[in-house]
Amino acid sequence: MSIEARLAERNIVLPQAAAPVAAYVPAVETGGLLHISGQLPFLDGQVMTGRLGEDRDLDYGVEAARRCALMLVAQMKAALGSLDRVSRIVKLGAFVNSAGSFTDQPKVANGASELMVEIFGDAGKHARSAVGVPVLPLGAVVEVDAIVEVRA
Structure with a gap:
């Protein structure tokens, strides 16, 4: 079954891939890997x-992380043209x-x-880091990046 199917x-409806908010590109494909900002x-x-443990709760954070992942997949599609080029999610950084x-x-x-x-x-099974930080761009509650193995 194709990923689109x-x-x-x-x-699951993918959002429009977000444009960068600073001086970087959303994704770079090199050496069989797609690095997503x-x-x-x-x-x-x-x-x-918001900040978890202060003005937001765990459920809000989990939903935010899911929405970050949806945006990662939207960036994969924008960069690769087809999600069927994805052969493995290698690593996520949360x-x-x-x-x-x-x-x-975690x-x-x-x-x-x-x-x-x-x-x-x-x-989709991957290695991962999950770290707490005191602030994120635009006051975001979560930010997630990814490394993805791709087919030529």
Whole structure:
């Protein structure tokens, strides 16, 4: 089954790939890998903001990470032309805007990780980092980047 068919079957609609907000490109393909810049979570056209453990809860963070992953997949499609060129999600890096007492960054990152497996199956299983940070661009609650193995 193609990735596009899997998306349709699961009623997953990809957003429009976001334009960069600074001096970088969304993705670089080199050496059989696609490196995707950090993506922010969007809800109704607005960045999901806040700090987990302070003014936002775990569920909000998980949903934000899922939305970051949707944007990562949108960037894959924009860069590769077809999601069927994706052979493996190699690594995700999740940055979680969180209070010093918040220690559930891995649970937040699961929002992105689980979506990759839902979309790409076993090829969506990946290595990962999940770290807490005191602030993210535009006040975002989560940012996720990715390294993806691609077919020629």
